[in-house]
Amino acid sequence: MQTDNITLSDINLLCEWLAWDELPTAGRFDADLIVLAGHAVVPAILGVMQLAATTGIPLLLTGGVGHSTILLKQALAENALTRSATFDQHSEAEIFFALATDFFGIPAERLYVENRSANCGQNAEFTREMIAGMGLKAEKIILSQDPLMQRRTRETFEFSWRQKSMTAEFVNWPVFVPRLVSVAGSTVITGAQSAGIWDTERFISMALGEMRRLQDDASGYGPKGAGFIGHVDIPLDVTAAWQRVTQTTLGNLSRA
Structure with a gap:
């Protein structure tokens, strides 16, 4: 083209x-939680995994079976780092869990899996419910999604939080x-x-x-x-x- x-x-x-990026490029960054929403842009996914592995910030993975699930599996099969692995998991969050534990050595106790959501609105709703139900500390949240969907995801999460009179500081990071x-x-x-x-x-x-x-x-x-x-x-x-x-x-x- x-x-x-x-x-x-x-x-x-x-x-x-659209790819709203707010993460500091230097120095220490403190957050209570990283939320990675399901998508198929592997370099962005791996960047979030690396951040979670190196900082020790807990990582919440949100994504069930949606339109990008097949694309995610295809992209992982083509990526140089992950193409030797087989991902039989059904949901995007469960695939992310395997990536986090098997490739980045992130302990399972630092990972939270929300595997029911099928769209951006449910990503926000079910993540909010998990945070509230488990009593997770989440005053400052690094939020990451497909770069082109980053701004809408942020707007959706803020809207969802407002519906329940919850507050959090969201920090956008599309990775690139x-x-x-x-x-x-x-x-x-x-x-x-x-x-x-x-x-x-x-x-x-x-x-x-x-x-x-x-x-x-x-x-x-x-x-x-x-x-x-x-x-x-x-x-x-x-x-x-x-x-x-x-x-x-x-x-x-x-x-x-």
Whole structure:
């Protein structure tokens, strides 16, 4: 897929906003809990595992069987670190548990598994219920998801916490921020050490789809639409970039 420079710049602006990254890059970081929501971007998953292994912060894994479960197993089979292993577990959280214990040596007592959720809203709801039911300390939570879904996940978790008058400080960490670049006439995705995480068409479709869901209108997930999240203030430059991209031939991908 070839994309002109203006459109590349616009898509990259969307991706930078969607992949909301708040984790400090230097010094000690203290948190009570890391929450990893189910997805299939293996470099991001492994980055979270490494953080949990090196810091000792407890890790809550949330994800049942959803649309990304098959993609996750395929991606693990293709990754250089994990392709020698077989993952027979059904849920994404159980697959993550195997990764955490077998590849990163994280003790099972520092891991919590929520394996029922099938979407982002349930990730938040069932995680909240587990934290409350087990009495886990979770005043400050590092939250990680597929980079393109990071902002919506944060909005969903905050919305879920508000519904039950619970409070927590969420800190976004997508592990990396993906970008599109033009190389030798082709458009490729950069930002992680591993290639082949998304194909370009799916990547653009996901980014545009996330922008559509974050709108507070009849077709979005905000209060004026589905009501899955609260109102999201989208910067004017991000809105303008999204509108320009949707007016190109790529705009049809936003309905995916």
